Amino acid sequence: xxxxxxxAIRRVLKSALAVAxxxxxxxxxxFDAPEMLVPNLDSRRFGxxxxxxxxxxxxxxxxxxxxxxLIGATGSLAFDNDHALPCSxxxxxxVVAGTAASHPGHFGTYEFGADFSAAADGSEVRFGDDxxxxxxxxxxxxxxxxGGVGVDLTITCSDTVTWFFRTPVYxxxxxxxxxxxxxxxxxxSVDVSGLCSFEYGACPSPYLLTGRPLPSRLKAPxxxxxxxxxxxxxxxxxxxSQYSIGGVPLSVxxxxxxxxxxxxxxxxxxxxxGDRDPR
Numbered sequence: 001x002x003x004x005x006x007x008a009i010r011r012v013l014k015s016a017l018a019v020a021x022x023x024x025x026x027x028x029x030x031f032d033a034p035e036m037l038v039p040n041l042d043s044r045r046f047g048x049x050x051x052x053x054x055x056x057x058x059x060x061x062x063x064x065x066x067x068x069x070l071i072g073a074t075g076s077l078a079f080d081n082d083h084a085l086p087c088s089x090x091x092x093x094x095v096v097a098g099t100a101a102s103h104p105g106h107f108g109t110y111e112f113g114a115d116f117s118a119a120a121d122g123s124e125v126r127f128g129d130d131x132x133x134x135x136x137x138x139x140x141x142x143x144x145x146x147g148g149v150g151v152d153l154t155i156t157c158s159d160t161v162t163w164f165f166r167t168p169v170y171x172x173x174x175x176x177x178x179x180x181x182x183x184x185x186x187x188x189s190v191d192v193s194g195l196c197s198f199e200y201g202a203c204p205s206p207y208l209l210t211g212r213p214l215p216s217r218l219k220a221p222x223x224x225x226x227x228x229x230x231x232x233x234x235x236x237x238x239x240x241s242q243y244s245i246g247g248v249p250l251s252v253x254x255x256x257x258x259x260x261x262x263x264x265x266x267x268x269x270x271x272x273x274g275d276r277d278p279r
Contacts, residue, residue, distance in 0.1 A: 023163035027255065031161035031175060034137035037200050039071050039118040039125055047090060047205025048072035050172070051125060051133060053142060053155060054197045055179060056229045056237075059190060062099035062149070062183055067142065069095040069127070071118065073213075075206040076220040082213040086111045090207040095127050101185050102147030106130065137175075140198070150184035157198050162239055162255050165201075172201035174239055176257045195231045195259070197239065221245045235259045 040046040048070055055065040073080050073089035084107075085092050091112040098105035108130055110116035115128040125133045131144035131151075138157040145151070160176035180193040206214060224244035231237045241253045 020167045021165060023166040026166050027161065027163045029161075030159040031157075031173075032159070036171065036202075037137055038120065038122040040202055041071065041112060041118055041120070044208065045204065046072075046202040047208045048074050048203055050199060050201035052197075052199030053153075053179075054199065054227070054229045055192075055194065057194060057231050058099060058183070058192055061101040061185065062190070062192075063101075065097075065099050065151070065153075065183075067095065067097040067131070069093065069097075069125075069131075071116075071125075072205060073207055074203070074220070074222075075214055076222040077216065078222045078225050080213070080219060081109065084109045085213060086114075088207070088211040089213055090205070090211065093127060095131055097131060097144075098146045099149050099183065101183075102149040104147070106146040142181075148185065150189075151181075152184075153179050153181035153192075155179050155196060155198055158259060160257060160259065162253075162257050164241060164253050170201075170203040172199075172203075174199050174257070176237070176259060178259075195234070195237055197229050197237065197257075222250075223247060232256075 038049075040049045049072060051067075051069045051071075053065065053067040058064055070079060071093045073085070073092055075089070080089070081094060084094070086109055093110045093112065093116040094108065096105065096107050108127060110127050116126065118125045121136070123134065123136050127144075131142070131146065134141050134143075138159075140155045140157070142151055142153045142155060155177050156179075157175040157177045162174040162176075164172040164174070166173070175198040177196045177198045178194065179196045182189050182191055222243060222245055224242070224247065226242050228240040229237055230240075236256055236258045239253065239255045239257055243250045
């Protein structure tokens with residue numbers, strides 16, 4: 001998209017977020033809306049839904065686990081994979097997942113009602129024979145085989161929530177969680193446990209109105225997204241994310257999420273600058 005149009009969209013979105021986004025105010029208050037954590041398969045309000053699980057500090061050879069799923073295409077440059085659509089964008093689910101041991105990892109797309117299914121209340125979300133998320137807040141089970149790595153984990157979410165966006169149309173959050181279970185590669189299994197982040201998001205999309213993939217020039221100009229999690233100790237983790245439009249950051253989030261307190265704090269600027277002594 002032309003840089004002038006991207007710049008205008010960026011300014012409009014920043015102004016709208018300044019008025020409508022209550023993420024900062026809600027972050028640090030107890031999470032009390034488990035009913036929202038549903039897949040929205042037939043919703044007329046939300047065109048895509050995201051479930052994710054991020055674990056940053058697994059033992060070798062895994063190092064990390066990342067599960068990034070989208071139920072329904074987004075209509076954005078950063079996340080759409082039109083070449084892999086098995087059916088209409090609104091009726092397609094996609095998942096990218098794996099550990100360092102599953103390189104080059106797992107990417108799959110699935111068709112609603114064929115090899116993808118989900119319970120309306122979110123108690124089961126199944127991506128073919130590859131991955132299944134079952135249960136409900138506060139406890140979920142993740143089972144599957146990702147690029148040759150077998151995964152069987154129980155995730156227990158706390159009520160400590162970090163909101164990235166909380167508007168009437170777009171909601172995206174991270175729940176501070178703990179995991180335990182096993183990872184299997186060939187004949188070798190390893191027991192794992194620790195801190196994780198359980199992710200959920202939901203938003204409208206242009207595919208509520210059309211069943212055909214949009215040309216690139218008409219997609220939302222979100223063209224870059226990066227997300228990092230660092231576990232500081234047994235009780236605290238750092239969440240870092242950035243969204244860019246037209247190659248320029250729209251928003252940057254940096255929070256310390258804590259198991260022992262709900263008063264979540266922004267990351268000190270000295271850490272963002274990379275000071276050698278961050279104390």
